[in-house]
Amino acid sequence: MNAREAVERLRGGEITGIRQWGGSIFLVSLDGGEAVIAKQGVGPRATAAEAAGLRWLAESGDVPLPQVHGYDDEWLVMQFIPPASPSPEAGETFGRRLAKLHLRGADGYGSPPPGGPADAWMGVAPMRNEVGPDWPSFYAQHRILPYLRDCVDQQLFSKDEAQLFEQLCDRLGEVGGPPEPPARVHGDAWSGNVHWASDGVWLIDPAAHGGHREGDLAMLQLFGTSQLSHILGGYAEGARDEGAPLADGWRDRVPLHQLFPLLMHAAVFGGGYARQALTAARATLR
Structure with a gap:
């Protein structure tokens, strides 16, 4: 067809x-x-x-x-949706709206959207949505280790480098910030999926699941989203207005939440992303 x-x-x-x-x-x-x-x-x-x-x-x-x-x-x-030019006002409004969307919640960390399959996709990479008991368990088992194994199979990491990621997984409860309820996340909120239209910002091409809201914020920062400071400022204000401010240190945890897309990109596209993933892991473990 x-x-x-x-x-x-x-x-x-x-x-x-x-x-x-x-x-x-x-x-x-x-x-x-x-x-x-x-x-x-x-x-x-x-x-x-x-x-x-x-x-x-x-x-x-x-x-x-x-x-x-x-x-x-x-x-x-x-x-x-016909595209239009970005604006600071639209970016701030989008940030506020994204904060509300995240707080709609999900059934659990790793839960797929209602009616959606557990075996989903992020871009051209397979992605497993399976509920874990908490965010550290889910993030390690379904967002870091599968792509790490793919990278190791492609010889993108040495044995010592692979052990660094495994060490990070063991310490996720320590470095991941205070526990939060699962958020309703887009899952692939890079700049190409933030669609600017005449009536504001739309989201497209989701890899939606129950996840950590800091993950979407980290994706927005990974590839240079337009009006980023206005989006993040609106988000922080919106989260506070909803009675759920971002946890202290969230900016320091951006590399941690970028590990998944970086490892996924490394597994699909190769070595440059592997170097970035290694840098993010080291930054998290400092």
Whole structure:
């Protein structure tokens, strides 16, 4: 099935144009001026995982996300949001809204969105959503060690370097800050998934699960999100207003929460990310 066939079956309407929007993503124009996105899944259950994540994150209305028109085993068809330029005001508002979204909570650390599969995806990498008894256990077992093993298999880390990550996992309860209830997180909140539109910031392409809210904040800082200071400032104010201020030292824990995306990128893309992951692990253990 191609993008045209997917939209015809999952959305309906007369198609007036199709163009590639990037990779396996297509912008499909419909009669009457509407446009939708047709996205081909990267692997098994990828479309189901993304659809469940979009719906779960959107249900409170705190942060806008694209409406899901339909999906099958191969394709996801969803609302297209025309892009616009970033602004400080939109960034601050987004930060406040993200704080509220996180506080909607989740069933547990590692819980998938309702109706979503346990075997999900972050970009092109598989990601397991399985509930752990606490954040340190979940983060070690499902966000650090699987990708560390992949990196070791590719000889990206020496034995001593791999042991450094294992030591960090043993100390997560010590270095991870005070316990928090599981948050409703986007899971892949890098700059490319922060979508600036005329009516503010939308989130796209989630890897949603029950996680630690500092994880989303760390992802925002990993690849240079626009208006970052305004987003983080709005978030901190919004969290305080909701009676759940960020724990002391959260900025010092950014490298810890960046370990997962860095190790995942290293496992998929290679050595440069492995060096960054090693630096983040050392910074955490100082």
